Structure formats: structure tokens, C-alpha cells
Amino acid sequence: MSRGRTRLAATDRITLAAAVVSLLTATTTFVVASVVFTHHSVNHDEAVYLTQAAMLLSGRLELVAGGLAEAFRPWFFVQDGGRLYPKYTPVPAAMYAISMALVGEPRVTLAVVAGASAALVYALGGLTFDRRVGLVAAILFAASPLALVTGATFLPYAPTTALNLTFAVAYLRGVRDGSRRMAGIAGVAIGLAFFARPYTAVVFAAPFIVHALARVGSALRDRGVRPLPGPVRRHGLTALFGTCFVGLTLAYNFRLTGSPLTFPYQAFAPMDGPGFGERQILGHRETYTPALALRSNAYGVWFLLTRWVAAGPFGTLLAVVGGGLAVRRWVGGGRPAGDTARIGGLLLAGVAGSVVVGNLFFWGTHNLLATLSDPTDGLVASLGPFYHFDLLVPIAVFGGVAVVAGWEARDVARHRLGAVVSPRRARAIVSVGLAAAVLVGVVAGAAVVSTPLERNAAQTAKYEAAYEPFASTDLSDALVFLPTPYGPWQHHPFQSLRNEPDLAGEVVYALDRGPTGDFAVLEAYPNRTAYRYTYRGEWVPDPTRHVEPALEPLAVRTGDRLGATTTVGVPDRVDRARVRLETADGDESTRYTVSSPNETVTVDWVLDGDAARLSDDPTTTGVNDAPLWVVPLEETDRLVVTVTLVQPDGSTLTYRQEATVRTDGDRVSVVWPPERSVCRLVTDCGTEGTYLPDDPDAHPPWVVFETRVTAADS
Numbered sequence: 001m002s003r004g005r006t007r008l009a010a011t012d013r014i015t016l017a018a019a020v021v022s023l024l025t026a027t028t029t030f031v032v033a034s035v036v037f038t039h040h041s042v043n044h045d046e047a048v049y050l051t052q053a054a055m056l057l058s059g060r061l062e063l064v065a066g067g068l069a070e071a072f073r074p075w076f077f078v079q080d081g082g083r084l085y086p087k088y089t090p091v092p093a094a095m096y097a098i099s100m101a102l103v104g105e106p107r108v109t110l111a112v113v114a115g116a117s118a119a120l121v122y123a124l125g126g127l128t129f130d131r132r133v134g135l136v137a138a139i140l141f142a143a144s145p146l147a148l149v150t151g152a153t154f155l156p157y158a159p160t161t162a163l164n165l166t167f168a169v170a171y172l173r174g175v176r177d178g179s180r181r182m183a184g185i186a187g188v189a190i191g192l193a194f195f196a197r198p199y200t201a202v203v204f205a206a207p208f209i210v211h212a213l214a215r216v217g218s219a220l221r222d223r224g225v226r227p228l229p230g231p232v233r234r235h236g237l238t239a240l241f242g243t244c245f246v247g248l249t250l251a252y253n254f255r256l257t258g259s260p261l262t263f264p265y266q267a268f269a270p271m272d273g274p275g276f277g278e279r280q281i282l283g284h285r286e287t288y289t290p291a292l293a294l295r296s297n298a299y300g301v302w303f304l305l306t307r308w309v310a311a312g313p314f315g316t317l318l319a320v321v322g323g324g325l326a327v328r329r330w331v332g333g334g335r336p337a338g339d340t341a342r343i344g345g346l347l348l349a350g351v352a353g354s355v356v357v358g359n360l361f362f363w364g365t366h367n368l369l370a371t372l373s374d375p376t377d378g379l380v381a382s383l384g385p386f387y388h389f390d391l392l393v394p395i396a397v398f399g400g401v402a403v404v405a406g407w408e409a410r411d412v413a414r415h416r417l418g419a420v421v422s423p424r425r426a427r428a429i430v431s432v433g434l435a436a437a438v439l440v441g442v443v444a445g446a447a448v449v450s451t452p453l454e455r456n457a458a459q460t461a462k463y464e465a466a467y468e469p470f471a472s473t474d475l476s477d478a479l480v481f482l483p484t485p486y487g488p489w490q491h492h493p494f495q496s497l498r499n500e501p502d503l504a505g506e507v508v509y510a511l512d513r514g515p516t517g518d519f520a521v522l523e524a525y526p527n528r529t530a531y532r533y534t535y536r537g538e539w540v541p542d543p544t545r546h547v548e549p550a551l552e553p554l555a556v557r558t559g560d561r562l563g564a565t566t567t568v569g570v571p572d573r574v575d576r577a578r579v580r581l582e583t584a585d586g587d588e589s590t591r592y593t594v595s596s597p598n599e600t601v602t603v604d605w606v607l608d609g610d611a612a613r614l615s616d617d618p619t620t621t622g623v624n625d626a627p628l629w630v631v632p633l634e635e636t637d638r639l640v641v642t643v644t645l646v647q648p649d650g651s652t653l654t655y656r657q658e659a660t661v662r663t664d665g666d667r668v669s670v671v672w673p674p675e676r677s678v679c680r681l682v683t684d685c686g687t688e689g690t691y692l693p694d695d696p697d698a699h700p701p702w703v704v705f706e707t708r709v710t711a712a713d714s
Helices: 003-010 013-035 045-057 066-072 091-103 107-128 131-143 145-150 157-177 180-196 198-223 230-257 264-268 290-308 313-332 339-360 364-368 379-383 386-418 423-466 515-524
Strands: 077-080 083-086 277-281 284-288 478-482 507-511 529-536 548-559 561-569 576-583 589-595 600-608 611-615 628-632 636-646 652-663 668-680 705-711
Touching: 013 107, 013 131, 013 145, 045 083, 045 091, 066 083, 066 507, 066 515, 077 264, 091 107, 091 157, 091 180, 107 131, 107 157, 107 339, 107 386, 131 145, 131 386, 145 157, 145 290, 145 379, 145 386, 145 423, 157 180, 157 198, 157 230, 157 339, 157 386, 180 198, 180 230, 198 230, 198 339, 198 386, 230 264, 284 290, 284 364, 290 313, 290 339, 290 364, 290 386, 290 423, 313 339, 313 386, 313 423, 339 386, 364 379, 364 386, 379 423, 478 515, 507 515, 515 636, 515 652, 515 668, 548 561, 548 705, 561 636, 561 652, 561 668, 576 600, 576 611, 576 628, 589 611, 589 628, 600 636, 600 668, 652 705, 668 705
Parallel strands: 478 507, 478 529
Antiparallel strands: 077 083, 277 284, 529 548, 548 668, 561 600, 561 705, 576 589, 576 636, 600 611, 611 628, 636 652, 652 668
């Protein structure tokens, strides 16, 4: 028999079952990440970590964009002159970078983290109670919607919990076995967790720190310092390694922000840290009071206990019963036997308390709840109260205690029922009761898991529709200008459209920022094919509201003089058309009116040196033969041409086009084609009226919107 088969034969069933649970957890997480979160989640921080991972693989801690920093600034990146760096520390990103380097797929890290966390929960349950409890705890942890959903996203909460679990298991192993190696591993794990999310690590480790200090103090009091007692050496080793990573964190701060005590998140938003009082990030400001903290976190914990743990309220009830049984055993001197088991259980209970109390001092949970009492609104609806992710650990372990206790009680129940009914009937009653409990758990579990998966699948369908032009277009050596529905940020919301760290990949994505910025980007990438990504509709978080996207090729037309012609369609019952030429700020304009227009209206306009000129005769097709009205142009400007059709009752339809223009007084350049929209009742309707020339179903059949430009160099 081979060595592997020999080991397999020697492995007990519980350990094999735990291994299967871990493997299934990893596989399920990978599938959910690949299918449900194909284009990532509604939390756009995912793109921050993936961009950071790519940066680490290229040896960068920051992006160097120079004068184009505003065109390339990713979501949640600090802009410091021409350099850009993320507000988050690099530990989660480094974990994703490992699988990117090895297999080219960062979702492998998500699977490994999920499987490892399930295995660690099994180990923790075994150390604290017994391996059967650990097995059930691993199942409950893996089946929790918060672990399944949030663990399938590129966010830091599941990886940090995995590090915290490694610390807890190694710490208890060190206490039980007197192992300095385990004590060292515990220090490394909690140090990495601190580097990843300092506040989260401190909150989780707080009960362990208290226990370690008590043990060190007791050992010094009882045995003195010579020789140094074992607990002092072990906990000192844990503290040493942990402190080393604290030092690494401070060094990282100094490298990026210039101060070891200024974290990048503080450089991004100085008022976005733990504590009460005025809190602010970007345009969101809140006075975070203890009363608001209690209210927000009460809702967050309630949503967790009823919607985001395995089997929902039924799973929470199991954890409460399991906690009560554990206390009764500790007080009564019964199982679990051994000092380490009792210590582990008390520390787990301490973690539950420290996570709840610690999150009171951070306003993050409040920001997850768009409407405090509504669990279907805000980020919490799709991803759960993820700042309380560590709470899943004690809930799962104590839930495992209740399940195992219930299983052990079946023989007692059969015996007692046997005194009242026949043994056969007693067995049947107990079997039915157990089957009913399992069925309730399975149904409740399926219900709580299906809801967030459906919500996130709807978001994926929305992104699939939005990204369709990228899938059907050859973008070799391309430059794509992106819209900014949520402000001047890349990846917010278009997370899949990410640049390479050198800003010179196969496709370069730049923000559409206006004339000066757009021309600067075009000049920096002169040999690329330029595109404008746009869409018809309004981009909103609602997954049921899709947009109609388009990827429009762009070109820069340059000459001493450029002549342009715009032709628009006219429906029935239009008695006049107002033609207007103006700059985007509206400071300079000229106009004329066309009475009784035909089926089309043609507008001729000219870009000549430092001015734009409009003909008053809509039938004139030349650029030199008609009277012209002049609109002065800035060095870079946005020129707007509108044709507003007016019906007898006063209702209107406006054809609007905005052209990006640059002039030096002698020669003029324009980005072509202009941005076009068709607006009802208003003259500017944003993306709601974007004209899509390649989509015949997007507009009524009489809508015609043709525009062309020709150079007339002298």
C-alpha cells in the first residue's frame, strides 16, 4: 500500500469529513466568485485590491501618472501630485497577487482562503470542545451567507478573518502544548492581520491579549524571572513577531504618506477613523454619536443573526443554546475537559463581545445601512454586515456545541420515551424529530443564502449588459474614455475596466474630464485607437435598471478651418426649429429660428481659428457663402450645437451635440464625433438621451442625427 493510502486509511472519519467540508467550501466559493461575481460586486473596493495586487506584481506601491493623474485616478486612491496610491494596506492584495502570479486567476485565493477558514474553524472547535463540534462548526461557518457571499469577493474581511483564525488556533496550541513554534506562528498571523486591517486585528485579539497578560503576570509572580517562565517566553515570542509587523506597517505608512503614524486611509480621508464626533469621507459627513453607534450596530448585529448566519434565526438559536450548554459545563466542572478547552471557549465568548463592542467605535456599519431599519437597502443588502465578519467564528463554534449535544441526547430521548411508548415508536418519534430539525435547518439555510445570491446575480446581469461592447470590439492598442456617473474615479462603478500598473497595457482607460484633460490624454497616447464609452440611460445602483451601452470610435480632426454639417430629423406637427451655437458654460452663444421646417433641418457651422461660426440659412451647405454669427472660443472649449423642435402646444424635442475643441488662434482641432443626445422637453438630458446610431430600436424611426466635419485648410 502506498504511503498516501496508508495515511488515508489511518485517518479517522471526522478528519476526512472536515477535509471534505474544506474542499467543498473552497470549490463553492470559487464557483460563486466566478458565476455570481463575474464583474465583481456593488462594493467597488474590490477594484482597489485587484489594482493593488497588479501593482505589487510589477514591483510598485504607487502609480506614477504625472500630469495625467486625474485622468487615471482609481477609486479610493490617494492623489499626491503625480503619484497615486491606495488607501488600503497591501496584505489582502498580496494574497490575491500570489494566485495571479501562479495561475493567473485571483479567485483561486478566494477559494483557498475559504477552504482554509473552514479547516481552521474545525481546528478551533476541536481545541475548544471536541472534533465533532469542530466539524459541525466548520459546516455552519461555511454555510453562512456572510462567509459564502463576502468570501467570494475581493474584499479584505475573509482574508483577515483567516489570519485571525490562524492566530487563535496557534495561540491555543501554544498554550496547550507549550510550543514556542506555535507561539511564533500566532505572532506572525496576528501581525499580518494588523498589517491588513489594524483595528479589526486589535478587536479580535483583545481577549487573547488580556489572557496573555494575565498568564505572564501570574507566572512572574509565582516563579520570578530566573529562569524566565515558559508562558513569558511563549507570549513574549508572540508579542515580538506581532510587533515586528506593527513596525512593518509603520514603515509602509512612512513610505507612502511620509509619516509612520499616518495611515493611507487617513491621508485619503482624515476624519474616517474610529471614534465619535464628526466623521467624513468624500462628500459624506455624519456626526457619529454613541447613541447612533448603538442604534446602527444593533441593526447590523440583528441583520447578521437573522439573515447572514447559517440557517438564519435557527442558526442563531443553536449558538445561544450552545453557549448556554458550554457555560453550564464550565461552571459544573463537566466537559470540555482540560484547562485549554475552557480557556478557548472563554476566549471565543470574549471575541464575540469584543467584536460587538469594538465596532461601536467605528462608523462603518452605519454606512452599510442606507436606511437603518431596512435590511434590503444599502451595501448590507448585497454583502451583509461584513464589519462583523469575525462574529461568525463564535456563532459557528457554539452552534456546533448545540448540534452535537442534540445528537448525543437522542439516546436519552429514546430511553425516556420508551418508558411511555414502545421502543419502536420511541425510535420513530426521535428520528422524525431529528429529521424535522434538519429539514428546518436546511430550508432556513437555503432561504437566507438564496436572497443575497439573487441580488448579486442581478447586478452581474446589469454589468454583463453594460460591458457588451467591450466583448464584441477588438481593442488592440486602444485608448478608451470612460464616463463618470459617480464622480471623477476609475472603477467606480466600472471595476472590470482596469489599467495595467504602467498605464500602458493593451487597453488604456482614461476618465472623460473635459477638453483640456481629454486632449492631454490624446497627446500622451498619439498612436492608439481612441474610443468613447457611453450609454443611454442613467447609471443607478438598482440592478433592474440597465443602460444601453455603446463604444464609439474617436478621431481628432485638425485644420486651419473646419466645416461641420449637422442634419436632424423632424416629426410631424413641428412649426419651428430653434438653432443655437454656444460654449458649454453658456457665456457665449448665437442662434436663429427656422420657420415651417421640412422633414430634416441642416445646420452648417465652422471652426475657424479662435471662433465658431453659425450660418443663419439652414439650407446653405457651403461654409463660405452664408452670413455667419461668431462665438469666441477659449484655448480648449466645449462647443454645443442644439436644434430644438417646437410643436404648436409648446412641447419640444432637442437634438444636442457637444464637441471638444482646441485652438491656438491659427489652427483648430476637434474630437469627432461629438457627444450626441436627443432630449424631450429639455435641452440637456445627460445620458438619459444619448443618441445610439447603431441601435435602430433606441429611438423613434423619424429620429435622424447625422453630423460630419471636413477640413478646409488655406
